[in-house]
Structure formats: structure tokens, C-alpha cells
Amino acid sequence: MIFRRAWHVANLCDAGPLTKELLSATGDLSSLETASGSTDGITSLTGSERRVASLAVMGCTNREIASKLHITASTVEQHLTRVYRKLNVKRRKDLPVDLRSDVVKSDVVKAERAQLGCG
Secondary structure (H helix, E strand, C coil): CHHHHHHHHHHHCCCHHHHHHHHHHCHHHHHHHHHHHCCCHHHHCCHHHHHHHHHHHCCCCHHHHHHHHCCCHHHHHHHHHHHHHHHCCCCHHHCCHHHHHHHCCCHHHHHHHHHHCCC
16 A cells, blocks of 8 residues: 555656656556556546546545535545446556546646645
């Protein structure tokens, strides 16, 4: 879990060499390699589903996602259910990390990047 979070932060900060080092440091991140390569299903997601899934990949809870997107927690659950079905995943941690890049353009992640000191 710590390696996964470190990989996400390094990827968010465009630290390519660090992401490669993290991938080579542990065999546990094979799911990251697989997930980051599976973009086919991502294109089938609606904009709303992508926004919700992106925040879920970042580690936000359903309530946090609802608050940030000004929707109900029930709506978040419904979007995630459709995302899981379309991407054929069973758990939040199995969502493709490529979804995170969708939020990079938003103000939410710009603030996170500033907090992390990477832009």
C-alpha cells in the first residue's frame, strides 16, 4: 500500500525515474503496471464517471468525492458501480491509475500538487 501511494505521488509529480525505481523495487506493483496499461475501458466512461473514479483512485472516500463534486454520496456510489462494471474491477484499489490523470487538470489536484511541492 505504501509503495502504491508513493508511486501515485511520484507519477503525479511527473517523477519518471522515481516511478520506474518504485516499479522495479517490488513485485507487488504488477497490478499498477497492468492497471496503467488498461485504458480501453476508460474511454467508455462518461465524464461524470471519470471524475468520480479519478477522485476514488486518489484515495478520497465516497463522502469526500460527493462534497468535492457537489453531488450526493448515493450518486457517487451509482457512478462507481457503473465504473466497476465497465472496467471489470471488483474493488476501488483495482481501478486503473490512469484515471488519476483525469483529475490533474482540475483545481482539486492542482492544490494537491502545490501541497506536495511538485508544481
